[in-house]
Amino acid sequence: MYKVLPKTDLPKLIGRWMEQATVYAPVRQGDFTKFEPLSDPAQADLYYAANTRYPPKSLFLPQSEVMFRVKDGEFESTEDEVSSRVILGIHSCDTRALQLLDGVFLTGDYQDPYWAKKREQTTLVVLGCADPCETCFCTSVGSGPFDKRGADVMLIDIGDEYVADVRNEKGQALFGHLPDASRKQIDKSRQVQAAAAAGMKKPFETEGIKDKLYSLFDSDFWPKIQQSCLGCGACTFLCPTCYCFDIVDEAQRNERVRNWDTCMFRIYSQEASGHNPRPTNTERVRQRIMHKYAYFVELYDEIGCTGCGRCVRYCPVDLDIRQIIRSAQAWEES
Amino acid sequence: MHNPYKPIPMRIARTVVETDDQSLKSFELVFEREADREKFFAKYRPGQFCQLSIFGKGEAPFGVASAAWEGDFVRFTINKIGVFTRAIHKMKSGDAISMRGPLGNGFPIEDWKGSNILIIGGGYAFTTLFALAQHLLAPEIRSQYNDLTVIYGAREPGLFLYKEEIETWYKRDDINLYQAIDRPVEGWSHFVGYVPTVTKEIAPSAENTVSFVCGPPVMIKFTLPVLDELGFPPERIYTSLEKRMKCGIGKCGRCNVGHKYICKDGPVFTFAELRELPADL
Known part of the structure; x- marks a missing residue:
């Protein structure tokens, strides 16, 4: 399902999400951007060049995370101490990374409850990458700047608007009320996607x-x-x-x-x-x-x-x- | 969702100083909760390990050194060598401790019913092999296997583990025990020589025999060619590996050898399996 969102309406939409959830987005900090919880929708910087310096993996696997509080020899687990979250503006490469790490944390005989809970509580509003930079090589490793795998919503920048490709119920909850995108807008979003991937070099072969x-x-x-x-x-x-x-x-x-x-x-x-x-x-x-x-x-x-x-x-x-x-x-x- | 990182409460029921140099001690832990005990023994088989935990000193992995029939306890034999092991060596019976497990694959002993079993151990790597031998000596289990042979070497007599239990093996006719020390000592009536040499001398038949070999790397290195000469294919030689571990469940990353994680895919491997992996040990 394709929805359309005028860019000028984005802060209002973020504000609406913030009533229900913690919203994380790239926030400018000096000469780089970093995913931070927003206190004001205007903080979100979706025009960050290249990538955020830190990947948003720390929102799922914090650099330092309390696993247990220990009282009288009893280990009290903390995995439930996470509530509803939206991550806005994550790129396909970082979304793909979360999917790959699902393999590590959520498959096999043991599941990691800390990772599972955060994944479950999070909606990923992915921002397609219209302008991949010199150091990007997603297309060489089986992905691409508009890889939709793992996205709940994929935003495609078509100029004055975003076309929102709503992928599932989680995405529907955030974008369902918006008007449908027109045929013309959807076509334009396809052109943007094709152009971005076509412009990328393939620096190496992964075959074998x-x-x-x-x-x-x-x-x-x-x-x-x-x-x-x-x-x-x-x-x-x-x-x-x-x-x-x-x-x-x-x-x-x-x-x-x-x-x-x-x-x-x-x-x-x-x-x-x-x-x-x-x-x-x-x-x-x-x-x-x-x-x-x-x-x-x-x-x-x-x-x-x-x-x-x-x-x-x-x-x-x-x-x-x-x-x-x-x-x-x-x-x-x- | 079950939290596999969460330890269960245990209590130290008994401690035994194993070696004359006091460096190895056994700890027999009992369960504080009946449900934990049932869960543990429903899953446990020799060759598996547990993460023991002393809050403030962290967690460390140790192989289980007891068979289920020995009692409602879990035995660990621990060398005093690092932060955690120094802390546990100071603990006494009655003290509380935490545990996760059993973890890892263990020895696939059920696959070898009807076979002869050869156990070769050196030094304090004998812990899980002892659990295996004890397991096999349970009356209802012993009858499912043929000959049981144990070759066990230590530098000197005082460094053997489980001396009392092992002494009783000499009196049994359903286990062939060969103990060896490195150099002659007065009063020692068993073998003298390194494990590979003694193995060669005893020359256990490879026919219908599966072997379990644990010991210091140098012992393994020289025992493998002897087993090869005796006709043991690498598919019938098991060993147990160790590496630094943290999570014990294949998540934290550090104990890999190639794409295998020692904690989750091991610690028990055949030498045929190890040949397929990069030499990253």
Whole structure:
């Protein structure tokens, strides 16, 4: 179902949602934008260039999250402490990331109740990406700037209006009362979508990448490509599909919390005996790349990267995952 | 929705100092709630592990070292080596502690009914193998399997675990026990030599036999070729792996070897399975 929303009406609509739910949207903070809960509809900045610096994964997997409050040895779970939320202006790459992480958190013998509850309580109003930037490569990893998978609503900017592709009941609850889009408006939205994807370069081939990486496991490829890596972990913290976490006790606050962790740190896999299966940066860089482009593919038949480009954009030494994959594909053992 | 991160309350019923150097202690934990006990034993099989939890010191994974028939307790044998293990070593019977589990796959022992069972253990990796042997020694279970052979090596006699129980195995005719120490010690009447050498000497038949091998990496490294020579295919050699873990349920990411998570897909693997994975241990 296609609805139409004049841009000038957006603040009013946001205001209406804010009566029922917490609304998150990109908010400008100096030279970057970040998803924040809105206190005023005018704070929402849907014209953010590239991507928000931080992906909205922290709204589902907070950087530090209380799992239990501990009282007299009893662990009281906190997963129900989340109420209805709307995320406005999330791009397809970050939406796709949430879907990929559903595979991790919601499938198999154990489901993660913290993730499940937040997903259930959240409506995703995705903003199609009409102007993908230099570092974007979603089309190379099985997605695209208007990938609708995981969207409850997809907004397409056609100039003075948004065409809202309402995908399900959650979306219907937010947009159902708006007038239907005209044939002409829908056609225009299709042109916008086609033009955006067509303008994107394909920096590497993913065909056969999993097997190629397995074949390179013990090769000189990894020592070579890791040389400039500082092991700072910025790529993992800013990555929308990186989800590794640590569980620690904050004894003074009587809380058991989980914190983002990163495979780029030595201590991540360091054992009490002193043994470390990934003792140097070589093994750690290999783990990061292979998790996304081999192990994730093995497990879920999807590449565990959405092409958002943050790791490319914010790496302090300009390591570029696109270049790494390209080099891997081209690598021949000497 | 069930919260798989939520520990259940337990109590320490008994502690036993296992080794002469005091570094290994066993803790027998009992359930505070009957429903938890039932749930645990409905799922538990030897080779599985639990996350033990002391609030303020965190959680750590330990293999279960008891068989269900031994009683309403769960035994863990713990080496004093890190923050958590130092804390638990200070605890006494009657103290409260928390637990999650059983976790992991365990030894698929039911798949091998009618087979001979060969257990090879070294040092304090013997914990879950002990649970396996004890499990097999239950009268109604023992009759479902053929010969049961245990080869168990330690550096010196004082470093063997479960000394009292193991002593009773010598008196039974349904288990062949071979204990070995690294160097001769006065009064030691069993084998002297490293586990691979002793295994070669004993030369258990590979015919209709499945083996379970746990020990320090160097023991594993030299025992595998011996088993190969004796005719054990890698599909019939099981081992149990360890890695740093946090969640224990395949979510937190750190214990992977290739696309497998040791906590969730393991900790028990055959060497045929391990050959298919990248060497990331």
